[in-house]
Amino acid sequence: MPNILTLDDHSFQGKTVLVRVDFNSPIDPETKRILEDVRIRAHGETTLKELADMGAKVVVLAHQGRPGEADFIPLKEHAEILGRILRRPVSYVDDLFGEKAKKRIKALENGEIIVLQNVRAYKEERKKATPEEHAETEFVRSLSPLADAFVNDAFAAAHRAHVSIVGFTAVLPSFAGRIMERELTALSKALEAPEKPCTYILGGAKADDALRISKFVLDNKIADNILAGGVAGHLFLLAKGIELGKPNKEFLEKKELLSYVPGIRELTERFPHEIKTPRDVAVDVNGKRKEIGTKDLPTDFPISDIGAETIQEYGGIIKDSKSIVISGPLGIFENKEFAKGTKEILEAVAESQGFSLVGGGHTVAAVEQLGLKTKMGYVSTAGGALIEFLMGEKLPGVEALKTAASREH
Ligand code: 3PG
Secondary structure (H helix, E strand, O other): OOOOOOOHOOOOOOOOEEEEEEOOOOEEEOOOHHHHHHHHHHHHHHHHHHHHHOEEEEEEEEOOOOOOOOOOOOOHHHHHHHHHOOOOOOEEEEOOOOHHHHHEEEEOOOEEEEOOOOOOHOOOOOOOOOOHHOOOHHHHHHHHHHHOEEEEHHHHOOOOOOOOHHHHHOOEEEEEHHHHHHHHHHHHHHOOOOOEEEEEEOEEEHHHHHHHHHEEEEEEEEOEEEEEEEEHHHHHHHHOOOOOOOOHHHHHHHHHOOOHHHHHHHHHOOOOEEEEEOOOOEEEEOOOEEEEEEEEEEOOOEEEEEHHHHHHHHHHHHHHOEEEEOOOOOOOOHHHHHHHHHHHHHHHHHOOOEEEEEEEEHHHHHHHHHOOEEEEEOEEEOOOOHHHHHOOOHHHHHHHHHHHHHHHH
């Protein structure tokens, strides 16, 4: 890897290594159980296995959800799943940098793996700052004296300048893990001049990302089509002046997404042919799917998926595309009634002859569940980080690894 040290550049035998991974997974809102373990498997089968096999003492740092959100849960089940994947005991320590965590780290044996508390339980974690500033936090000051090295394998969270992503790189020898390495290599290659026509399918709930990437790929003539779905699709419809109805408007208000509408409107006016919005949607009528045309909006029911006509229109465009990027589900995939849009669009992407790049935690989970992984060009573990990377943005997590590597020379 140019400018970055990897696991090949150091001997980890008997060393205590802090490993930042991205275990952030889709969570069942009712049971709070993990719905899909693809990210846990990705890190487990590569970096974590390799380090433990080498005889390192492995301390896993990870986040799950955001404070205040339904998927903000402890990492206990993540540790159990990791143990099953690796067929060795993995303990969960319900502490991040207090006495309990420190004692457990000091007692680690060679080849042992522990998972510490969700890093976002620490309220300073998500503050944006430089590696040097974050190195002054209690989190880094408490754990770094106990560790010999830091490994960042969390490409999917590398767009966050958070404490656990960049802080340790300022004070410890720092290395990219295997997933970080694989993503950087594969994505740099995938980015080289995408073949035309190029289609971006943007769904999911992170509508701010959808607006930024749409603007970038249209302005730079990278994409020929944008197919909008998910919550992003709702905002694109609103931007066209289509009222969605009370529950949908309230949802967007609660998520503070309405402020993106003017920006999306400006973009849809400039690119009326390139941007496609749903022709019909599926609404949730007491748990049952009912499809209605967008001309029949507003509705009193929550919009939860794209409809059959939209699937057909989008499917045709996908079939004719030579390169496709898809990030974010088109509907509430976790609910069987509303999985149809995501399922059929992903199947269309898998069947297309074009090169496909798939990203986003939920999208990748859907690809796994549908057994479509081998039919995709490249499946990234990242969502937001992938979007930033596709826009040519510098990722703080990657930059911090470069700075740390330059210090070693
Ligand atoms: C993701 O799932 O994209 C990453 O884990 C980052 O999560 P965040 O958007 O909550 O920072």
